[in-house]
Amino acid sequence: MNEGKMTVLGAGLSGALLSTLLAQKGYQVQLFEKRSDPRTFGLEEGRSINLALSYRGWSALEQAGLREKVRDQAIAMRGRMMHNATGELSFQPYGTKEQAIYSVSRLGLSQLLVEEAEKAGAELFFQHRCEEIYLNRGEALIHNLKNKTDTLAQPNLLIGADGAYSTLRTAMQKTPRYNYSQSYIEHGYKELSIPAKDGDFAIEPNALHIWPRGGYMLIALPNADKSFTCTLFLAYEGKESFAELNSPTDVNRLFESQFPDALAVMPQLTEEFFQNPTSDLVTIKCFPWSRYGKNVLIGDAAHAIVPFYGQGMNAGFEDCRIFMELLAEHNHDYAKMVEQFQELRKPDADAVAELALQNFIEMRDLVADREFLERKKMEAELHRRFPERWIPLYTMVTFTNIRYSEALRIGQLQDCIMGKVMKHYNYASELTDQDYERIVALLDDE
Amino acid sequence: MNEGKMTVLGAGLSGALLSTLLAQKGYQVQLFEKRSDPRTFGLEEGRSINLALSYRGWSALEQAGLREKVRDQAIAMRGRMMHNATGELSFQPYGTKEQAIYSVSRLGLSQLLVEEAEKAGAELFFQHRCEEIYLNRGEALIHNLKNKTDTLAQPNLLIGADGAYSTLRTAMQKTPRYNYSQSYIEHGYKELSIPAKDGDFAIEPNALHIWPRGGYMLIALPNADKSFTCTLFLAYEGKESFAELNSPTDVNRLFESQFPDALAVMPQLTEEFFQNPTSDLVTIKCFPWSRYGKNVLIGDAAHAIVPFYGQGMNAGFEDCRIFMELLAEHNHDYAKMVEQFQELRKPDADAVAELALQNFIEMRDLVADREFLERKKMEAELHRRFPERWIPLYTMVTFTNIRYSEALRIGQLQDCIMGKVMKHYNYASELTDQDYERIVALLDDE
Numbered sequence: 001m002n003e004g005k006m007t008v009l010g011a012g013l014s015g016a017l018l019s020t021l022l023a024q025k026g027y028q029v030q031l032f033e034k035r036s037d038p039r040t041f042g043l044e045e046g047r048s049i050n051l052a053l054s055y056r057g058w059s060a061l062e063q064a065g066l067r068e069k070v071r072d073q074a075i076a077m078r079g080r081m082m083h084n085a086t087g088e089l090s091f092q093p094y095g096t097k098e099q100a101i102y103s104v105s106r107l108g109l110s111q112l113l114v115e116e117a118e119k120a121g122a123e124l125f126f127q128h129r130c131e132e133i134y135l136n137r138g139e140a141l142i143h144n145l146k147n148k149t150d151t152l153a154q155p156n157l158l159i160g161a162d163g164a165y166s167t168l169r170t171a172m173q174k175t176p177r178y179n180y181s182q183s184y185i186e187h188g189y190k191e192l193s194i195p196a197k198d199g200d201f202a203i204e205p206n207a208l209h210i211w212p213r214g215g216y217m218l219i220a221l222p223n224a225d226k227s228f229t230c231t232l233f234l235a236y237e238g239k240e241s242f243a244e245l246n247s248p249t250d251v252n253r254l255f256e257s258q259f260p261d262a263l264a265v266m267p268q269l270t271e272e273f274f275q276n277p278t279s280d281l282v283t284i285k286c287f288p289w290s291r292y293g294k295n296v297l298i299g300d301a302a303h304a305i306v307p308f309y310g311q312g313m314n315a316g317f318e319d320c321r322i323f324m325e326l327l328a329e330h331n332h333d334y335a336k337m338v339e340q341f342q343e344l345r346k347p348d349a350d351a352v353a354e355l356a357l358q359n360f361i362e363m364r365d366l367v368a369d370r371e372f373l374e375r376k377k378m379e380a381e382l383h384r385r386f387p388e389r390w391i392p393l394y395t396m397v398t399f400t401n402i403r404y405s406e407a408l409r410i411g412q413l414q415d416c417i418m419g420k421v422m423k424h425y426n427y428a429s430e431l432t433d434q435d436y437e438r439i440v441a442l443l444d445d446e
Numbered sequence: 447m448n449e450g451k452m453t454v455l456g457a458g459l460s461g462a463l464l465s466t467l468l469a470q471k472g473y474q475v476q477l478f479e480k481r482s483d484p485r486t487f488g489l490e491e492g493r494s495i496n497l498a499l500s501y502r503g504w505s506a507l508e509q510a511g512l513r514e515k516v517r518d519q520a521i522a523m524r525g526r527m528m529h530n531a532t533g534e535l536s537f538q539p540y541g542t543k544e545q546a547i548y549s550v551s552r553l554g555l556s557q558l559l560v561e562e563a564e565k566a567g568a569e570l571f572f573q574h575r576c577e578e579i580y581l582n583r584g585e586a587l588i589h590n591l592k593n594k595t596d597t598l599a600q601p602n603l604l605i606g607a608d609g610a611y612s613t614l615r616t617a618m619q620k621t622p623r624y625n626y627s628q629s630y631i632e633h634g635y636k637e638l639s640i641p642a643k644d645g646d647f648a649i650e651p652n653a654l655h656i657w658p659r660g661g662y663m664l665i666a667l668p669n670a671d672k673s674f675t676c677t678l679f680l681a682y683e684g685k686e687s688f689a690e691l692n693s694p695t696d697v698n699r700l701f702e703s704q705f706p707d708a709l710a711v712m713p714q715l716t717e718e719f720f721q722n723p724t725s726d727l728v729t730i731k732c733f734p735w736s737r738y739g740k741n742v743l744i745g746d747a748a749h750a751i752v753p754f755y756g757q758g759m760n761a762g763f764e765d766c767r768i769f770m771e772l773l774a775e776h777n778h779d780y781a782k783m784v785e786q787f788q789e790l791r792k793p794d795a796d797a798v799a800e801l802a803l804q805n806f807i808e809m810r811d812l813v814a815d816r817e818f819l820e821r822k823k824m825e826a827e828l829h830r831r832f833p834e835r836w837i838p839l840y841t842m843v844t845f846t847n848i849r850y851s852e853a854l855r856i857g858q859l860q861d862c863i864m865g866k867v868m869k870h871y872n873y874a875s876e877l878t879d880q881d882y883e884r885i886v887a888l889l890d891d892e
Binding site for chain 2: 176177178179180181183184236280282285
């Protein structure tokens with residue numbers, strides 16, 4: 001039994017998982033959330049509907065004993081299904097046959113985690129908004145939106161899991177010499193859908209579908225109800241942008257020419273296009289993540305990233321896993337624990353932010369590039385021959401718990417080596433056993 | 447005669463110069479400043495007392511016909527005077543004999559520019575604070591701090607020259623997808639002084655004095671009254687930091703061991719050290735600099751930088767020069783003009799921010815390094831032989847109007863070439879005529 005009192009702000013995915021983990025270890029947890037309970041009300045408008053869960057996320061869920069329960073809701077996606085402009089398909093596996101990423105419903109996962117937090121003993125307060133933060137005391141003034149009363153939360157540690165527009169971080173931003181950046185890409189996104197067809201999936205369910213078109217792209221992830229949620233990523237302004245799509249005719253014209261096979265299975269396209277919001281894509285960085293050792297940021301509050309590597313939720317869950325490990329190590333010395341947490345996680349948060357931005361280029365552009373595909377084949381073969389020595393970047397990020405910062409560093413090294421290889425070879429089929437030996441040996445030279 | 451109405455927020459150096467330039471061209475200018483008139487009151491506490499004016503600054507002053515008047519207040523600094531820990535001196539010229547940077551008093555220059563703005567016909571309002579910005583209309587609500595009345599400024603263009611903590615930028619930061627970053631270095635600074643000695647300068651007046659000590663440094667710039675203003679740059683925390691200097695004994699001990707020759711001419715050191723504030727060093731980046739074409743940021747409001755290249759004021763003045771050029775070009779199409787202004791200046795603002803951060807390393811560390819000095823000699827010789835083809839980075843930044851972004855790019859190229867040269871040669875004296883020919887030819891290869 002643990003005597004520590006923890007206040008968690010935000011019952012999003014990271015906040016609910018961390019509350020579960022803390023309550024399971026015997027901490028007294030109070031979880032405050034300004035929205036309504038997701039178990040009775042639905043999803044907030046404009047938030048993405050499904051997410052890709054990968055190794056880092058599973059590791060943290062495992063720690064909470066939730067792997068099986070979440071697995072029951074999840075659909076395996078074993079690779080990318082590429083759609084070209086004439087509707088031709090090509091499948092690129094993510095890794096070995098056993099390796100997959102999993103499409104999960106944000107709402108379903110949110111409901112499950114909130115339920116588990118409560119079962120583990122956390123006290124949940126929905127429709128409670130944090131009004132004021134007293135940083136140096138680690139306290140928060142909480143306003144009950146239902147009966148309009150205020151309470152003062154006075155925990156041993158105040159945890160801000162309150163998302164990209166975090167109240168706790170906003171309070172920190174007012175302290176001296178606070179480092180902060182918010183950086184938007186030129187693209188926005190809009191969610192659309194492919195409904196089930198004759199009671200079944202309209203397209204292959206065990207894949208993440210991509211329609212890469214250079215400056216923009218469409219993707220689709222499967223849902224348990226046999227529909228797909230599609231996301232259109234498109235620039236806000238300029239040629240081929242949301243600004244150019246002002247009528248159903250404009251939208252249909254774009255889909256007819258660029259996504260004809262998707263259009264064929266999207267009967268509600270134009271209605272959805274004009275009903276659903278267009279959302280921003282932001283990278284938020286800040287430091288420190290704690291002031292006075294009495295509080296700490298985790299998840300999007302500390303490091304919001306763009307969604308192109310499918311790592312936003314996974315990075316937040318990894319925060320929770322590492323948070324619990326450090327907590328066990330430092331026992332009740334919270335100030336020391338949060339200092340170690342931010343020192344350890346900040347380089348990884350910066351790395352995954354960078355990786356996520358890079359992967360947009362890869363997804364919308366390179367995945368359709370012949371040279372890129374041959375390079376992928378060579379790297380897959382290198383990994384098959386030297387499973388410990390050459391792990392492709394995507395594999396490191398998605399199918400291991402290797403630190404993001406380490407994955408980024410090794411990935412840059414591999415990139416440099418493969419750049420040289422691609423000057424000499426056009427096709428993976430040209431490479432001999434000796435070539436592969438030589439390539440992997442280059443890792444040691446650098 | 448020009449019909450345009452311009453409202454300038456902030457009568458700092460850039461705001462006052464731009465107001466002068468605009469009024470000279472016949473624009474109706476209203477300049478609002480929350481502080482008191484610098485001609486009757488003095489300088490705000492904690493702001494640096496003197497500044498280094500270089501080519502870009504002079505170009506803008508020239509445009510306003512103010513070169514001679516400012517020259518009368520300025521003291522030429524023809525190079526760096528390096529002080530080692532035993533008080534030995536070595537002089538490194540900045541360029542040719544004619545090339546110098548100029549120490550000017552911030553207060554003196556501020557008074558002169560405010561006076562010139564008024565003479566040129568600008569209406570000046572001191573102790574008037576901007577309370578509210580209406581971005582889409584380009585309007586500002588101004589509060590008179592003396593008689594507590596409000597007025598609404600309704601110009602054709604609202605110009606935010608209101609510094610690193612700009613009110614106009616704060617309003618922009620609340621608009622969708624606004625890119626913003628504030629990044630502090632670990633060092634702070636404190637101003638100290640070397641008074642005149644027997645009615646004369648206590649140390650060489652025509653130089654910028656540097657006491658480089660690796661992790662920290664002291665510098666001194668001459669003043670017209672034969673004193674020097676010194677600035678101590680030191681980390682806030684850790685070993686050798688402001689946090690470690692808690693008593694006159696601590697301060698004296700540091701100066702005795704590290705700056706003995708400075709200590710000998712600083713009779714008020716310990717009093718000043720504990721009286722004067724310690725100030726932060728921040729880099730602020732943002733984009734766009736205008737919303738709805740009705741307003742625009744210039745100077746520190748758009749791009750606050752660290753002071754290590756002496757380019758903060760110069761970059762602000764260059765903004766003013768380019769602003770006036772674009773205004774002439776676009777006549778009354780302010781929306782187009784501010785769009786061009788931000789497109790043109792943003793890469794240069796980012797570049798000078800980067801250059802300023804890099805130069806801290808150079809000033810506090812490399813200037814005392816043998817290899818670095820030999821490299822400087824080689825580059826000076828390259829410039830002498832090929833004055834158009836090889837212009838050292840410091841020269842491009844300080845003694846030309848070459849775009850900062852271009853200077854940074856060429857500087858990186860030169861850095862790469864000199865890195866290779868320094869692998870083969872230890873001393874400038876080893877290089878032959880042919881070597882110099884070969885080195886400069888490398889510029890074309892890249």
